[in-house]
Amino acid sequence: MSLPAAGLPAAGLSRARYGRETLHAEWTKLRTLASTGWLLLSVVAVTVAVGATTDAAATCPSGGCQADPAKISLTGVQAGQAIVAVIAVLAISGEYSTGMIRVTLAAMPRRLTVLAAKAALVAGLVLAAGAVAVLASVLIGRLILPGHGFTLANGYPALSLGHGPVLRAACGSVLYLTLIALLSLGIATAVRESAVAIGLVLGLLYVFPVVTSVVGNQHWQRHLEQIGPMTAGLDIQATTNLGSLPLTPWEGLGVLALWAAGALIIGALVLRFRDA
């Protein structure tokens, strides 16, 4: 089936102009929803709070430990990602629940452009909120952790973004949250119903770390950690003991990127070929 070169309105907008207009329309929708702001704020709040609590609960006895301070202070990402998923899911499924999607697609018939605009906006917003959350988490870790035994004497310099691996962990965590948003957007576009989409995303994310924790078979365990979007993606937070990781940090984030790309492609196909 070949659709007509629909979408270019009579005014004869250029492709770029059309894209900009779509982006602007989507931005207006997202911006004027009260929930967007609240959810972004709670991404920061939950991430920072869980990170700070973990910092406060962590201890490194004198004589050293195997802990990874960057990972500890970024633990909040594991909770904050749940809210990121909700933001991304609501960006599309909110339209289905209210019937707005029909207006959207009537006004902007190029469906993939609409999805691309949504993806860009959601990614941008999560990138910004994630950056704030991660920066604050690292800063709090830098303040709290030395009081819990993570001192130079035990082999742990204070967390600093000037340290290469810590910078990688911090930037990587922001990218991780962004990729989680794209994964969620893709799944939500495919299943449409917000509750189902959120359940699917979070089930998919959390099932791997929980299952691998009890799989006794090392071979299985390693494979599960390599393919799980959350277990692989969070490899990016490692700054010590890199040799024991099932994947290198960037490979791990790459696995998550593949998941996100796969979800977006499925979402795009469903959006393109199914009645709204």
Add this chain to the structure above:
Amino acid sequence: MTTLSPYRSTEREARDGFGQLLHAEWTKFRTVRGWVAGMILAALITAGLGVFLAKASANPSCSSQTSADQQGPVQHGAACGGPGYALGPGGEPVQDQFYFVRQPLAGDGSITVRVTSLTGLGQGTNNGVPFGAIAVPWSKAGIIIKDGTSRGSAYAAMMVTGGNGVRMQWNYTGDTPGTPGTVSAASPRWLRLTRAGDTITGYDSADGTHWTQVGTVALAGLPSTVQAGLFVTSPSHSTYSSSLGVGTGSSNPTQSTAVFDHVSRTGEWPASAWTGEYFIEDGEMAVQGNGYHQAGGRFTVTGSGDIAPLVSGALNDGPNITVRDYLLGTFAGLIAVAVVAALFMTAEYRRGLIRITLAASPDRVRVLAAKAIVIGSAAFVAGLAAAAGAVLIGTDIAHSSGSALFPEPWPTELRIIAGTAALVAVAAIFTLAVATMVRRSATAILIVIVTIVIPFVLSAPPGIPTGLTEWLLRVTPAAAFALQQPSPQYYQVQANYIPSSGFYPLAPWAGFAVLCAWTALALILAAYLLRRRDA
């Protein structure tokens, strides 16, 4: 001219009872294919993950035990040379390993000793510091009356411990404190056990003249001739370091030496001399150095092991797989159930059906109650099927593949299965109440996932500091996962009692009460808002 009578429906007039309301809500639930499918999916996910976990953990790596030489011979559930264990009189797996200087005691009688020292002779090191300076807190030296020499047999014992004063212990799980304080030559402890029929009474004393009764126990079915004498044992020293992603535990064997004198006996002791043996069946793998030495009335006894229940969990000495591990998929099924429960309410608002519902049954609180009963029952059935499937199939797989599965007494197994169903059911009602309050399924699901699923997920893999996860598992509705705790925490056994090994900070039903309290609160708020707000 004929008169027309107005049309009357031949249908019987429906009554407006709670039964009708329940039936209406059940019809709504039953006729939405997606919701029924969601519940079935929830059960399949949980049970399926359970089967997967049972298969994937069927051949645990044989090198994970750091203290294999400390374990006795294989008796039950031995997988590739893993730890074996005996079952105690209460059916729980136990460790029954100690150095025993014994004689048979025929009929009633008593044994009295004085203990003047108990010191540790550790093997291995703790963070680079060798053991040896002090006895581990639960090293034990004293006198014991035991039902024969088979492992796991009934006993009662009076003992001094490395750091917990005098204790009377019996049948592995029983424990009563006596005089506190550590033993030394300057402050020795006198211990006495008397047997009268099935009853054994323990006494302690600081001077050998003023005696205090510590406890008395009945050991049902004790034979007339028992083994009695001196014993010393010293449990392995467990350490756990929690670091993200690398939760590492180690378990190092320790040894302790005690000095006894003033041994006196009453009753009939037919053997002429003491027999000393390292008490594990077949006497194999005796830890080097265990033994005893008698000079005059002085006995110096060195032993290693423990007389105590085994503790489950990956980082402990017991069989490390428990049926709780097969239920780790509960949280995934719970997400599916929560999605259905949220939609059960929010779909009414989305479609405007709520107005018809409330027109037909104007008592809004009754509508909420009917919905809660319907969704709770459906979730209970799904949870029960899931838990029973995961546990029963998982156990079957473990037994056929020879995995070291921690054996559960049937009441515990029943509590784990029924408790999981109750957890899922109440969580569904909690979700329904939250969905009634917020009216949007996305928000409701988010709240449920943040409060129930995430605390569990953070606690499941080892690595997150246990201070945080234990706090979360006390105050959030996720506390109800304590219903899945596979074995009790024994304060008299030092082990890694951490959530990732299946040990929750609250007792099983106390944890469930936390979820119920949150659900009650949510239901009250939901009922209030449902009445006060326009639909």
